[in-house]
Amino acid sequence: MREERAGAPLVRLCVRRRPESEKALPEGKGRQWLKRKQRQALLRWAVRSGCPLTYRRCMAVAAVGRGASCHAVARAMECATSAVVSAVRRYQEGERQALRDRRESNGRRKVDNRFRERLVRVLEGTPEDWGWCRPTWTRELLCQELARRGLVRVSVATMGRTLASLGARLKAAKPIVECPWPGWRRRRRLHELKWLEVYGPSREPVLHVDEVDIPSPSQGGT
Structure with a gap:
């Protein structure tokens, strides 16, 4: 709203602006099967829901209801066309309540504090410590080990997300093991x-050990 003085009288001009979400929607020349008030009400409800996935679905429905094609909306939102088609179909079948995240009613979470504590305890050792015939952990092997310990069995993707939340990374093991001592202590020991x-004493021999020589099978070792 702004005020202007044109001569004597004071005139008030009301300027209606689109919300920021409306500006981000792609425009199309198709049939608009959602009115402007319906689109704005849908987007306001999406903001109040507090779920980013629900908000994206409402954005897609509002854009398609404005006349844009599903392909254009998917390109603008950087998602798959099937995701936009699915959101529009869900809205047409159950209106805005059908756009909520359906994982809300999945029940209790599988990965809780107890699961994380057991996982950290398992990661402190190697698979060989728990009877597995390999030196490093994999996500599949961690799922099997925790299931063997009586915990719920999770998928490989869930295990990967849990490891990422704990700060664990999947990478190759180091070929060497560095000395855990600080530098001053290591230098003092070498000096001794x-x-x-x-x-x-001259009668006590000094043996230098640089590395362990393990014969390979090609050299006749066992």
Whole structure:
């Protein structure tokens, strides 16, 4: 609303603007089967729902109801065309209540604090510590190990999300193991060993061990 003085009288001009969500919707030349008030009410309800997935579905329905094609809406929202078609079909069958996230009624979450604590305890060891014949963990193997411990069996994707939330990453194991001591302690120990080598008794031999020589099967080892 703004005020202007044109001569003597004071005139008030009401300027109606589209909401920001309306500006983001693609325009089309098709049939508009949703009126403007219906689209605005749908988008306001989507904002109050607090669910981003529900909001995206309402945006897609409002855009298609405005006359845009499903393909154009999918390109503008950077999603699959089938997702837009599914949202429009759900709205036509059950109106806006059908656009809610259906995972709300799935029941109790499978991944709870107890599940996370057991997973952290398992990750502290290696699969060989628990009887598996491999040195590193995989998501499939973690699912089997936790199910063997009496917990609910989850999918590989759920295990991956749980590992990401715990800060665990899937990567190759290090070929070497660094010394856990701080630098000053490691240097002091090396100095003591060198002192024993130089000033130690002559009747006590000094053995240098650089690495473990494990013969390969091609060399006749077992």
